[in-house]
Amino acid sequence: MSLQVEFLGMKLKTPFLVGSGPWLSQGSEAQNIVKGLSPYWGGIVTKSYIHPTGKHPYITPHLWTTKEFRGRAMQNSGPPCTQLTDEELRGIEVSCKAAHDEGLVLIASIMGKTEDEWKLMSRQLENAGCDAIELNLSCPSTLDSHKGKGRNIGQIPEQVYDIIRIVKSATTLPVIPKLTPIVNDIGEIAASCESAGADAITAINTVTGIIGIDVETGIPYSSDKDGRAYVSGISGGAIRPIGLRCVSDIYKRTDLPIFGVGGIQDWKNVVEYIMVGAPAVQVCTGFMLKGFNIGKRMANGLTKFMERKGYESVYDFCGVAHKHLTTTYKELTVYAVVDEEKCNGCAQCVPACCESQHIALSLENKKANVNTERCRGCGLCAVVCKQEAISFVSR
Numbered sequence: 070m071s072l073q074v075e076f077l078g079m080k081l082k083t084p085f086l087v088g089s090g091p092w093l094s095q096g097s098e099a100q101n102i103v104k105g106l107s108p109y110w111g112g113i114v115t116k117s118y119i120h121p122t123g124k125h126p127y128i129t130p131h132l133w134t135t136k137e138f139r140g141r142a143m144q145n146s147g148p149p150c151t152q153l154t155d156e157e158l159r160g161i162e163v164s165c166k167a168a169h170d171e172g173l174v175l176i177a178s179i180m181g182k183t184e185d186e187w188k189l190m191s192r193q194l195e196n197a198g199c200d201a202i203e204l205n206l207s208c209p210s211t212l213d214s215h216k217g218k219g220r221n222i223g224q225i226p227e228q229v230y231d232i233i234r235i236v237k238s239a240t241t242l243p244v245i246p247k248l249t250p251i252v253n254d255i256g257e258i259a260a261s262c263e264s265a266g267a268d269a270i271t272a273i274n275t276v277t278g279i280i281g282i283d284v285e286t287g288i289p290y291s292s293d294k295d296g297r298a299y300v301s302g303i304s305g306g307a308i309r310p311i312g313l314r315c316v317s318d319i320y321k322r323t324d325l326p327i328f329g330v331g332g333i334q335d336w337k338n339v340v341e342y343i344m345v346g347a348p349a350v351q352v353c354t355g356f357m358l359k360g361f362n363i364g365k366r367m368a369n370g371l372t373k374f375m376e377r378k379g380y381e382s383v384y385d386f387c388g389v390a391h392k393h394l395t396t397t398y399k400e401l402t403v404y405a406v407v408d409e410e411k412c413n414g415c416a417q418c419v420p421a422c423c424e425s426q427h428i429a430l431s432l433e434n435k436k437a438n439v440n441t442e443r444c445r446g447c448g449l450c451a452v453v454c455k456q457e458a459i460s461f462v463s464r
């Protein structure tokens with residue numbers, strides 16, 4: 070059994086990379102950082118680079134959450150993308166060497182504004198020793214990227230196609246477009262990537278949103294001290310269902326390998342992404358919140374899981390969820406049953422069922438009781454029940 074993954078010819082020690090966001094080239098600090106990552110991570114993607122003349126709005130704080138979402142979601146309006154100056158390039162060279170010495174891959178993320186910028190940065194980063202180029206076509210907080218289209222660049226299949234062709238003409242490295250979930254049909258965008266010659270796809274970037282509003286003042290939490298609020302990217306566990314759906318759509322539509330990203334917090338989430346078709350994943354918010362150690366926990370958990378299941382490699386279960394994913398519905402066939410051992414009589418399920426009109430649940434002798442004739446098998450009681458006391462049987 071091995072956690073190793075061969076991805077576009079790159080040998081990943083484990084299927085987890087640190088996703089683009091927290092990490093800059095770091096120069097002399099690089100050695101310490103890659104040492105911290107080394108035992109349990111496959112590699113790292115840099116913060117997105119822009120041309121030295123480019124600008125990215127910078128506000129502080131740029132990370133916000135609410136009481137309700139703490140640990141599960143945050144909104145991010147920065148930090149600004151890094152200008153790819155000569156000094157930064159020297160730092161990247163040091164970082165590449167340090168990463169390679171530790172057996173990690175280093176992928177450079179770029180975001181150009183013009184054809185020349187895309188070409189120049191990809192050439193420079195290839196010369197600096199990076200292993201692949203990720204194209205940030207999905208930044209939710211920049212308004213002045215490619216041809217002034219900003220966050221829309223990954224939403225237009227023709228534009229995605231053009232940028233990939235441009236970068237492919239400038240570098241021999243694998244080119245990996247990173248897609249936004251804010252599109253009607255991510256499969257169509259992925260197909261455009263494939264026909265342009267992309268080598269793989271990363272999905273997803275953050276989901277554009279507003280984390281919440283302070284109802285006392287009417288000011289969104291994502292605001293600066295002057296009360297100017299921003300619409301920008303939401304990340305963390307809460308966006309994982311969207312990430313899984315996007316990866317699943319891309320897997321169905323193309324033959325490209327996929328890096329799954331979005332809301333990964335533990336080894337089970339890694340397995341979920343593998344099962345919808347991404348043999349490797351990137352972790353951004355989880356890494357920011359928990360540091361190097363999340364890699365250790367994911368590696369240990371994934372190892373135990375694969376041993377228990379008898380899997381030799383992640384490819385043994387990559388995409389297995391697809392045979393169960395369907396877009397057609399069957400006739401109503403189940404009704405709810407209550408496990409009396411687990412039911413603590415809290416009665417939360419009763420109004421959920423009765424006030425949404427099915428009127429199939431009551432509390433009897435301090436246990437939930439299902440009227441099987443009336444039960445529509447809708448599943449709402451199981452959604453409500455914190456004891457996980459409700460399951461379903463076929464009629």
Ligand SMILES: Cc1cc2nc3c(=O)[nH]c(=O)nc-3n(C[C@H](O)[C@H](O)[C@H](O)COP(=O)(O)O)c2cc1C
Nearest residue numbers: 088089090117205273274275304305331332353354
């Ligand atoms: C603080 C922060 C900065 C980010 N910066 C970038 C970036 O520069 N380029 C990029 O492609 N994605 C960037 N992302 C997006 C992440 O790489 C990732 O796609 C997204 O956050 C979803 O994954 P997560 O839930 O694991 O964070 C950033 C995310 C955060 C939270």
Ligand code: SF4
Nearest residue numbers: 412413415416418454
């Ligand atoms: S919500 Fe669950 S634990 Fe509470 S009464 Fe219903 S079945 Fe029992």
Ligand code: SF4
Nearest residue numbers: 422444445447448450
């Ligand atoms: S499955 Fe729906 S209808 Fe049946 S008991 Fe639960 S909430 Fe009521």
